[in-house]
Amino acid sequence: MDNPFIGRDVISILDFSRKDLEQLFRVSREMERFRKSRIDVLRDKIIALAFFEPSTRTRLSFETAAKRLGANVIGFSAAEATSVAKGENLADTIRMLDSYADLIVIRHRFEGAAKFAAEVASNPVINAGDGKQHHPTQAMLDLYTILKLFGRIDGLTYAVVGDLRYGRAATSFIYGLTLFEPRKIFLVSPPLLRARTEVLEHLRRRGVPFEEVDSVESIIEEIDVMYVTRIQRERFPDPMEYEKVRGAYRITLELLEKGKDSLKVLHPLPKVDEIDHRVDSSKYAAYFEQAANGVPVRMALLALILGADLESMGVRL
Amino acid sequence: MSSEPEATLTVSKIRFGTVIDHIPSGRALNVLKVLGIRGREGYRIAVLMNVESKKLGRKDIVKIEGKILMPEEVSVIALIAPTATINIVKDFRVVEKRRVEVPDRIEGLLRCPNPTCITNKEREPIRTKFRLVSRNPLVLQCEYCGTMVSEKDIIELLGNGIDKR
């Protein structure tokens, strides 16, 4: 079977087609067999993790995925980034990493940083978050999780809750859904944190049914998947306003019990107190499984991009 | 009023060059700006502002002696003067008329309004890139950060004219 991923950059989830993602999910499913072992298909490869912005989860997830594939990992995290760069520009840091490694994973606080890095580097670049804009591998694992839970992504009703304006996970998830055929997407946020113009425009252009609403309560009975994101204090100039919003967008067990029996709650993690901890052990919580799915999905992605010989290991492409 | 309003001003016809007509009034200087013309290039330039126009009520006209506009230059004029017409003059005669049209892609001309767009990061070797989303109303989108820009924002986002790099 063809491998359309070979040598490709991963800047936005919209760089991929539905067919691409379906192949990625098939390979991800096969990678689950190696979750606790190794499949040495990238033994001669070096993967650079360039985290200019703090992240523990995403970085560890990529590092685990790379190591389970037998690759070596180099790189730095936010604290070291300043000393690595010593005032040099991003372009020069990327050129250096590009000369050492076979693939670069980058997280940066500027929107468009990953696209720019991909223009500078000759090797593939994976965006692990650029400012408020994209987090494509998060969207991949989110969609994969839904596929595993429901057996399909099409035809379900979604609520994306929280900070839709500055939250890149929420934005990428919404973009990802537009590659499929959701029944409807509810965008649930306080007015200050509504999805950005370009996101709404994209939904309109793709003809995806969506509705902006203020409260989860009003739509709880309709939805199959609730995707919750954190609302940060810094977004609110008025602390009183923040406290009000925080209370109104808190997901409690009582709220979820008003919804469908099969309702699942996703969250890109880390979460603070936006979800009642009693939800964690309920049938609704899917976020721990979702986080764990990051490893097989990133394994599949790295292996496909770097053209690993998966078929000789008994993995169908 | 004369149907040839510029005749009432003492601006002679040009021998060889470009006449940009039907510029929305008040935008002539912006047109020169997007063309990267500062006045030190040695061209003889006439700028007529707020002259009568049948089509527009009032309009601006720019005449540039000694310069034939390149297609790339014609297309950027469309960003700020969508009604403009371009007359290429040789030997005092109009040899070619062109209408302006916003190009599908605009590079290195507009600043991105998003302060945390990578194109606004200091000391990076990067030019802005916008793609045309819609002609009417005019909407452009930054290819790096996704920010959408509409017609009213454009004059403010014009940098220092066509980037000649």
Ligand SMILES: [Zn+2]
């Ligand atoms: Zn931008």
